[in-house]
Amino acid sequence: MSTTTPDYTIRTNYTDNLEEMRAAHKVLLEVPFTPSEPQRGYNMRSLHIDLTNLKVTEKKVTQEMVDTFVGGRGFGLWHLWNATTPTTKWNDPENEIVISPGPIAGITQYPGTGKSIVVAISPLTDIPIDCNVGGYYGPLLKFCGFDALELQGKADREVVILIDGPRGVIRIEEAPLEPADSHICSEIFTHMYADGPADLKNVSVVSAGKGSDHSLIGCLNFSFYDAKRKAARLKQAGRGGVGTVFRDKKLKALVVRGPVIKADLNHVADRARIQKVGSVINKEIHDLDAQQCNMKRQGTAHLVEVMDAYDLLPVKNFQYGNHPDTKNIASWVWDKRFTQGIPDGCWYGCTMSCSKGADGHVVKTGPYKGDIVTVDGPEYENAAGLAANCGIFDPDWLLEVNFYCDTYGVDTISYGTLCAFAMECWQRGILNAERTGGLDLSWGNAESQMEILHQIARGEGFGLIAGQGIRKMKQIFAERGWGDLKLMTDIGMEVKGLEYSQYQSKESLAQQGGYALTNKGPQHDEAWLIFMDMVNKHLPTFEAKAEALHYFPLFRTWFGLHGLCKLPWNDIEPANNAEQAEPAKVPEHVHNYCEIASGVTGLEVTKEKIIEQSEKVYNFQRVFNLRRGYGRREHDWPPYRSVGPVTVEEYESRAERYDKQMLEEIGVDPAGKPVEEKIAITRKYREDRYRKLCDAVYKRRGWTTDGVPTMETITKLGIAFPEVVELVQKNGG
Amino acid sequence: MGEPSGAPEMVPVVDRPGRIVVNGDPLDWREGMTVRDVLKAKNYIFPLVITTVNGTLIPRGSYDVAVVPSGADVKVVHLISGG
Incomplete structure (x- = not known):
């Protein structure tokens, strides 16, 4: 055969x-x-x-x-x-x-x-x-x-x-x-x-x-x-x-x-120390990846059906968390579409090899119609944002929009989230064909999603508005009298002007903070706490959530200081990880990072040093935001769609959960109450909890109640430069 | 606005015989129920989980054969992934 x-x-x-x-x-x-x-x-x-x-x-x-x-x-x-x-x-x-x-x-x-x-x-x-x-x-x-x-x-x-x-x-x-x-x-x-x-x-x-x-x-x-x-x-x-x-x-x-890549162009302090932990994790990936996340075959697309199963996949602008058609864009589809068996590392020596590519895509639209191209991805974020969040569950269209976003130089995450917002605006009558220049933005309309992208590239039509991002779209729509700014503020998934990445945070208070309390805007690379909070129930108190929102953003900041990818930290785990005291931190891999940082630089790096190094930069970035006129509590406020149900349909889609919360946690009997009243009660409760989360996080981070690093904090961290001090004092720190 | 008050810690309660508690929530139990059955019932499909039954760690390779007794406290710890 x-x-x-x-x-x-x-x-x-x-x-x-x-x-x-x-x-x-x-x-x-x-x-x-x-x-x-x-x-x-x-x-x-x-x-x-x-x-x-x-x-x-x-x-x-x-x-x-x-x-x-x-x-x-x-x-x-x-x-x-x-x-x-x-x-x-x-x-x-x-x-x-x-x-x-x-x-x-x-x-x-x-x-x-x-x-x-x-x-x-x-x-x-x-x-x-x-x-x-x-x-x-x-x-x-x-x-x-x-x-x-x-x-x-x-x-x-x-x-x-x-x-x-x-x-x-x-x-x-x-x-x-x-x-x-x-x-x-x-x-x-x-x-x-x-x-x-x-x-x-x-x-x-x-x-x-x-x-x-x-x-x-x-x-x-x-x-x-x-x-x-x-x-x-x-x-x-x-x-x-x-x-x-x-x-x-x-x-x-x-x-x-550059030069031909060799094993020690960094001229590291102790190469054997790096090789030792490298050989261990490479064996882990070889032996365990197929049973764990299957990154080598599917990349992060392995998460599509997982997120759907836990009600976390954003569907129709983050209204819902799953959809029966997710199976059409799930990992098994990409397992077949991706070319298998060839190295897919985006740097030498990466055995995780998750930069998957779909070869042989015949372009269906736009200036490259008919060309045969390799599409890099889709990764989870693209599948979730460009497809599910827009109600589009077609792998061929996903490859098409993924390809064009990349080649046009358009951020797939922002584009997916803003298309989802525009489609909900269409659903609610804020947009119509007259206002979009004839585009039908009904859920699932992949042709229109593609056409907006081509318009962005051509610099014309509704694409020019959409390409400004959700914050400006809301302003434009409101100024033109097309819709209620309050509703658009609730459903427009942006904080600080940046569009949300593709996880449902509604049922995880810690992840609401994980998104909105970020320095740069709602990107999950600071903290992904949904399982820990919502499923494991390991963060029952505000203090526990605050501790996680202190540790994980700092730990993950460290990757960006050193030129590292986050994925080999926790998308593969050692066989004995379950026996460790804090398995969610993957202690053996934290140890590995201490070893390679020490082995490269010659500076002895401990797990405490990791946090210390990150904390300097993280707080400096917060002060940088202050310098720009931002970086205080008011700028950490999320759209309500990320916190709880905005609409009647949303409430009813999880009515059992929300009614139970109302009865057991809020202490109000939902029986006989109209949905609108229940939405209002839930909103007051959840927004109050978010405020309390901010209090706890700011305190843990050494910031004032307005979210400003204190003088004590910046002095302890060694970043009390004159302009930093001036900014902190001016903002009450 | 005062100090954070925090929510009360969840205490698993087996409210009647024939039930178990999984991550703090009750679940109907049946004779011969395995860890795999529990994961299926909860739709816990994420592969990176750590499961304990009444505090005892169950190796992943034993999920199909490890039997969960009535009234058990099952914890299925999902590790962090994504992004």
Whole structure:
């Protein structure tokens, strides 16, 4: 018996006109630099590029900077703080995009170690955003000799910035002809700057597509060359509009060409120490992944049916938590659609290998109709947000919208959530065909979801409104008299201006805080506490929830300081994890992170040190928000849809649960009461509990009742710089 | 606004014979019920769970054969995943 393996290298070729495009390039600036390899994870220098004045400057990374901010997100925030003023707008030239990989990034002996963090003032939130992204750019940047890259100013024409480590050259070139869309320009620039086929894997491209030109939800695509597929694949720095900032600077692409990757380019302090824990977790993944999360075959898409089963999958703009048609977008569908059996790590040595790809997708709509492409994903967030949350349960449409979001440089999470909001606005009569330019936004209308996305890319029609994000959509709809602002505030799933990621938090008070008490806006990478709170019932008191909302955001912040992926922490667990005292923390893996951080830097890192390092940066970011005029209690208030039932239909969908809560916890007999009254009683109770949660969390974090870090806290953490002190005192800290 | 008062800790109560308590909630029991049956009844499909029956850890490989006695206090701890 024989089996046929599909040819996963078949896709549309976009490099035919490469020489013509190269010939159109004009070198605007070329400067030499001395490449270096990091020692113990650091080069102790960063790179600043001024696009307005075409100036390249090296900056020293001081030991004080390392001690306080570590790297990654910490370096990004510190550079951004120094580059901007309290009134800098996202599209002012001084706003920066900072990319920093962190000291551990680039090791190859432990899974999930190729990340970099992107920081900028967000067009959506007006405060710093941070995105943790895979792909090769960050590690290769570091192996050229830089711990961070600051991009400031604005070019006057479309440019590409090349950092060529082996040649010791930084070049800014006018790049007029290449399409901006990422699946094309990543491919073209990879081939354009690689020194032959064997060098393709040493080139990485950062880009954003046309969707970033006309929206505030632009994302950045970081490429990694997939040698098996012979394709430049993409990972996204998704949140907060960093792609929008990128395109506003007239950046077509960043290209880095690094050295051939070897096992110890970081020149770590103790390689054997890293190898020891690396070999243990690699065996765990090999032996246990298939019985646990099956990341190697399904990636995070394994969660789709799990979330549905626990009533946590967002359906129809977070109104409901499950749907009978979830089976159509569940993990078993993706298990078949993803090409199996080839390495899918987004950095060398990642045995978790969860960057799954669906090959051979024939594009159905838009400018690339008929092309054959590889779709990176879908991951859980895309399946939940673009599909279930919009009432669309069709895997082919999900691949289509996933592909176009990526290549257009549009954040799939914000796009899914804002489409869901628009569809509910349609359901409730706030939108109609006249107001959408003829688009029917009924639940499940995939064609309309696609058309809005194409409109965003073309910069026209209703897409221009949708691309502003939910906060601005609400304002526009209200100003035009289309709907009640109070209702839209209740159902528009954003906090701080950022759209929610894709988990139902209604029945978990801790996760309501996990979303709304974040520094950057509601992204689950700070805290995911739903099981611990709602299912396990391990957080019965406000104090217990506050402790979790202290520990987990800090622990998870640490990944972003060091260039790490969160997934190998807890999407695989050791065989004896159940026997540990605090299994939810996966203590053995926490130990591993202490070992690799110590092994790389030579600084002895303990589990207490992890929290200490993060706490400095986390509190600094909170103060950064204060500096921007935000960062207080009023900015941590969630939309009621994330807290409880807004509408009669929602209440009735979980009436048994809500009635029971009313009787047993609120002490009110629901019998005979109209639903509207029960909604009001439930709302008062739940909002009061949220306020009490804030009290407890602020206290645990060492903040005032208004959510401001106290003088005692910033002094203890060693971040009492003069401007920080001034801001804290001015805000009552 | 005063200090957080907190909610009272949930105390599992087996309110009548023929029931067990799973994560604080009552569940009907039947003779020969296994841990796997309990997980199915609760629709607990997440793979990363730790289960104890009356405080005794049940290895994942034993879920199909480990019998849950009447009146048992079953805890199914779901680890964190996602994102």
